[in-house]
Amino acid sequence: MMLVLKAFRSPYHDRLAMAVLAVLLLLTGALSGCSPTAYDLGTRALDEGDPQGAIALFDESLALDEDRFQSLRERGAAYLETGDPERALTDLKEAQVLNDHDARLHWLLGQTNSELANYNAASESYRRYQMLVSNRSIRRLAGLRLAQLREDAAFATAENLTEARQLGMAPAPNTVALFAFRPYDQQDPSEEDLKVCRALSVWVSADLAKIEELRSLAPDALELLYEAQGTNLEQRWQLDPASQVVSGGVQPARHMVRGEYGAIDAERVIMLGVLYDSEDQLAEDFPVQEDELAQLFQMETRFVLDLLDLMGIVPTPEQREAIGEKPTNNRQAFMAYADGLYRLWDLGDLEGAQASFERAGSLDPGFTMAMEGAALAEAKQNPDQVVMVPAPPQPQLQTERALASAETLGMGLIPDDEAGDGNGATTQKVVAARGTATIRVRAEITP
Helix, strand or coil, rough: HHHHHHHHCCCCHHHHHHHHHHHHHHHHHHHHCCCCCHHHHHHHHHHHCCCCHHHHHHCCCHHHCCHHHHHHHHHHHCCCCHHHHHHHHHHHHHHHHHHCCCHHHHHHHHHHHHHCCCCHHHHHHHHHHHHHHHCHHHHHHHHHHHHHHHHHHHHHHHHHHHHHHHHCCCCCCCCEEHHHHHEEECCCCCCHHHHHHHHHHHHHHHHHHCCCCEEEECCHHHHHHHHHHHCHHHHHHHHHHHHHHHHCCCCCCEEEEEEEEEEECCCCCEEEEEEEEEEEEEEECCCCCCEEHHHHHHHHHHHHHHHHHHHCCCCCHHHHHHHHHCCCCHHHHHHHHHHHHHHHHHHCCCCHHHHHHHHHHHHHHCCCCHHHHHHHHHHCHHHCCCCCCCCCCCCHHHHHHHHHHHHHCCCCCCCHHHHHHHHCCCEEECCCCCCCCCCHHCCCCCC
């Protein structure tokens, strides 16, 4: 029996192992007089599509103290099947305290948090799952889930900001939006400068998300906001925070940042920026940086720290250290990643973007941003094949949905208590679907 168990211990065969084990235990029990345990019977009931019966058997298993971790994990899976993600999450979190290194547990946590619109927690669970499995196709499935979670959160945030603008609601004081870096030489920018500008925008936003006091608007959500307001690609490079506020255009946050970057010659580059306060209508310039190209990553760190200084935010030593840590220190991987972003957002070349992101990941296997970029490009190419986030169980206000979907994904939001009724208008109840659908947990692959 132990040999059979060992053959099926890999995480992505866990469910098959349980089913086979239950059958073997029944057979051996019949031959030897030993009865299957309550846990064994519970897993069989779950496999046969009887989650309520499985819950009762896992209750019995827990009362008998057979295997607390597995019983909690599988009872959580059963609750999820019955449409009770709250109770599922309680069991799964308790199981996590007992064993945080189980791949199936993190997969289930990802599914459960998705149903509860805890998108950040769901993303973290799927990332953890990817770290615990080695099978490339299974890791890809988790990557696709991550990509869809982020895209849905970006759409929800863009809808929320558009609605807030229409209702005349002022941005919350702790919100900051980073307009896409634009080339220093705006008259004749090189394509390489355009690519680096894209990557710097993403990296700076990721660093700002490390500061708990801030809610920063991620570039993908801002791009969708531009799209919703009819701003074409060429105009986006020229958008200026101050002129937008004065003209009544894009105003996604209280503080808005415009960075500029460009190569001066083959070895030296320049980086500068401006911070605009949309409420006080004041603009402050960043210190101009001019340095060797090899110091680009350090320049990006100084840009973020200068931004925080202008906003009067003093990062903790831990936050400063986190800002100094780059997603990759491999310049070739960085440039391949920058090429992927440029192809994704500016050229609409999804296949080329995926190839560039994958090249960046091969140059630095630890470059998780590149892996997520590849998954997003793939998901955009096959939207009908990616069904990841269950539709909300009941309608929510757009502001509520955006707050739930993007709370800690680095996206600017307006808290519910500040939404109110702008100028006498009321928000409309909608359901965020965007091609997603509620699917039975057992109907999808559950590694």
